[in-house]
């Protein structure tokens with residue numbers, strides 16, 4: 001356990017998988033090469049004025065589309081068990097619809113998977129990491145339920161074309177970002193402002209698309225391909241700001257609105273009851289004839305329940321939560337929860353303003369998930385630290401040591417079934433609204449050079465050593 005700052009000294013189990021993660025729009029570049037169609041991130045980063053720092057775009061990014069062999073060499077050198085990357089829907093289906101498959105785009109991913117396997121590295125594929133084909137957004141995007149079957153068609157192409165070599169799948173990366181940030185608060189593409197309305201419609205369709213895809217794999221591909229398929233949810237740990245009953249309940253409510261929104265339907269078949277009751281009451285007060293939170297039919301609930309082999313979770317930070325007796329009457333996910341969350345200014349912070357360094361939140365989160373979702377297999381599919389780009393990144397090493405120690409504590413003392421961990425990220429890449437101004441990589445990338453040279457930071461050598469010893473301290477105990 002972490003006693004006065006010491007690290008957990010237990011070795012990670014032999015079957016525990018270590019990896020690193022990236023995402024298509026953030027690293028690939030080649031935004032319009034070899035038949036790739038436009039996606040919502042191409043569209044928003046090309047807007048004038050641009051919402052992105054320094055007008056940065058993913059047009060070239062790390063140029064992984066051309067430099068994937070170099071990337072695999074880095075992965076090999078790190079000694080990872082797996083590489084988590086995402087597939088660009090519009091590189092496979094340029095219009096988003098499956099009536100036209102872009103063979104060159106498909107070939108890129110076949111080549112990447114082949115290169116990984118040739119180096120003994122397991123591919124873990126995220127089907128969707130936010131880059132929706134623009135033609136699908138033009139007909140409404142995720143709030144339009146026609147999207148459900150278009151996503152399933154896309155998934156079917158990937159299972160069919162890549163499923164012989166890819167055995168680990170994630171349907172979505174962070175659907176809350178797609179829906180709440182993308183369609184509620186205009187913080188992510190397509191930057192639509194419809195809080196407490198389009199975010200709920202988006203989620204209702206994402207969840208049904210996820211369930212249909214999990215069932216498709218389970219019924220039509222798993223027997224032959226013998227793979228495993230989950231989803232990645234983003235969450236921060238929400239800690240009660242006092243031990244009052246009201247604040248403890250407020251923190252639980254916040255977890256239900258921020259993680260239960262997706263995990264409850266997938267594990268138990270329906271939205272959390274606190275979401276259903278709060279939003280129904282507030283919708284009635286606002287004069288709506290029905291709740292702003294869509295309802296699943298009874299058969300949808302049965303169909304949805306249990307659609308996961310494991311739960312992926314991205315954890316970076318934490319916040320404090322307190323109750324309030326003056327709830328904000330506006331519509332929105334945060335307002336509908338009727339609790340207040342914040343990050344104290346004096347908490348240790350990374351370079352990204354939202355990223356407070358709160359290692360104990362890792363153990364709290366995965367133990368809460370064990371207790372709340374009946375002890376599921378959990379994979380940490382992202383965890384990482386931002387700085388302004390130094391090669392001597394001691395801050396990143398310290399972050400990883402403390403978060404991994406907290407994770408190992410949860411495995412040792414709370415017996416949480418954690419099956420793996422991926423560091424975000426293999427290399428510096430396009431950090432969404434922050435462009436290239438915030439660096440998350442174990443490797444530095446020179447975005448001023450057309451060759452996008454990669455250079456190992458101090459943290460890369462630290463991670464390589466961890467993967468060799470599988471232990472956070474000098475003297476490890478089995």
Ligand SMILES: O=S(=O)(O)CCCN1CCN(CCO[C@@H]2O[C@H](CO)[C@@H](O)[C@H](O)[C@H]2O)CC1
Nearest residue numbers: 023173174187234314316353354382424431440
């Ligand atoms: O800035 S603001 O305060 O107005 C809004 C904060 C937005 N947070 C940022 C982190 N994100 C979860 C992590 O998101 C993940 O983390 C990585 C690092 O961000 C990304 O590069 C990955 O693509 C993403 O999967 C949740 C939303």
